Amino acid sequence: MADESIERVHCLIIGSGPAGYTAAIYAARANLKPVLYQGIQPGGQLTITTEVENYPGYAEGVQGPEMMIDFEKQAKRMGADIRYGLATKVDFSGHPHKVWIDEEKLIEADAVIISTGASAKWLGLPSEEKYNGFGVSACAVCDGFFFKGRDVAIVGAGDTAAEEALYLSKLCTNVHMLIRKDEMRASKVMQDRVLNTPNIKIHFNTETEEILGRKQ
Numbered sequence: 001m002a003d004e005s006i007e008r009v010h011c012l013i014i015g016s017g018p019a020g021y022t023a024a025i026y027a028a029r030a031n032l033k034p035v036l037y038q039g040i041q042p043g044g045q046l047t048i049t050t051e052v053e054n055y056p057g058y059a060e061g062v063q064g065p066e067m068m069i070d071f072e073k074q075a076k077r078m079g080a081d082i083r084y085g086l087a088t089k090v091d092f093s094g095h096p097h098k099v100w101i102d103e104e105k106l107i108e109a110d111a112v113i114i115s116t117g118a119s120a121k122w123l124g125l126p127s128e129e130k131y132n133g134f135g136v137s138a139c140a141v142c143d144g145f146f147f148k149g150r151d152v153a154i155v156g157a158g159d160t161a162a163e164e165a166l167y168l169s170k171l172c173t174n175v176h177m178l179i180r181k182d183e184m185r186a187s188k189v190m191q192d193r194v195l196n197t198p199n200i201k202i203h204f205n206t207e208t209e210e211i212l213g214r215k216q
């Protein structure tokens with residue numbers, strides 16, 4: 001880090017998904033002159049999907065990458081400074097906050113908004129990858145609608161799995177929860193909700209080894 005350059009900014013935003021661009025729009029409108037670093041996935045997770053149907057304002061639905069270009073344009077139009085780069089180290093122990101970009105540039109910021117998103121925890125099966133988008137999904141709210149009136153299966157036993165199962169129980173005929181152990185990890189309240197939903201069927205001691213299907 002011999003040639004480390006330092007820049008002082010008021011508001012630094014890390015991440016360029018819907019959260020990052022929304023923060024950039026609001027911060028720019030509040031005259032906070034936000035600087036946003038996009039990270040390795042400019043536009044975030046929605047850039048790897050096709051149709052987004054649940055975002056207000058797009059009456060006919062919209063392609064994920066197209067929507068994220070719109071988000072970026074809006075943030076830029078408001079005056080946000082959008083840049084390529086990855087936050088590789090932070091030091092929030094003092095003020096101003098310190099964030100290193102690509103291990104070489106140091107940004108000192110009065111405020112840092114972290115909007116680095118989250119990613120789904122996949123099983124790691126090749127067949128899961130093969131059928132992703134063809135009946136396999138990691139987001140009930142995103143894709144549940146396509147399985148309305150059908151039987152579906154959820155792998156997992158934590159709070160997230162329980163939440164997804166409850167959501168799908170309102171759309172699907174039956175929701176089968178495939179649970180590796182002989183107990184659920186979800187909080188007691190979530191377990192009670194799941195167990196009291198008649199169309200959620202729990203299968204304990206059930207390991208998911210393979211996903212079979214057809215790509216159509």
Ligand SMILES: Cc1cc2nc3c(=O)[nH]c(=O)nc-3n(C[C@H](O)[C@H](O)[C@H](O)COP(=O)(O)OP(=O)(O)OC[C@H]3O[C@@H](n4cnc5c(N)ncnc54)[C@H](O)[C@@H]3O)c2cc1C
Pocket residue numbers: 014015016017018019020037038039040041042043044045046048049051052053054085086087088115116117118139141142143
């Ligand atoms: C295939 C798929 C389909 C989906 N479909 C829908 C849908 O139809 N409807 C719906 O509501 N939701 C859908 N989702 C969920 C939706 O994409 C997420 O809820 C949303 O993207 C979360 O937004 P976010 O801004 O929090 O994070 P993300 O979109 O995850 O963005 C995170 C950002 O942080 C950046 N970043 C991470 N680390 C760093 C770092 N160190 N330095 C700088 N930047 C960094 C990344 O480059 C990225 O730009 C889908 C998700 C997937 C994967």
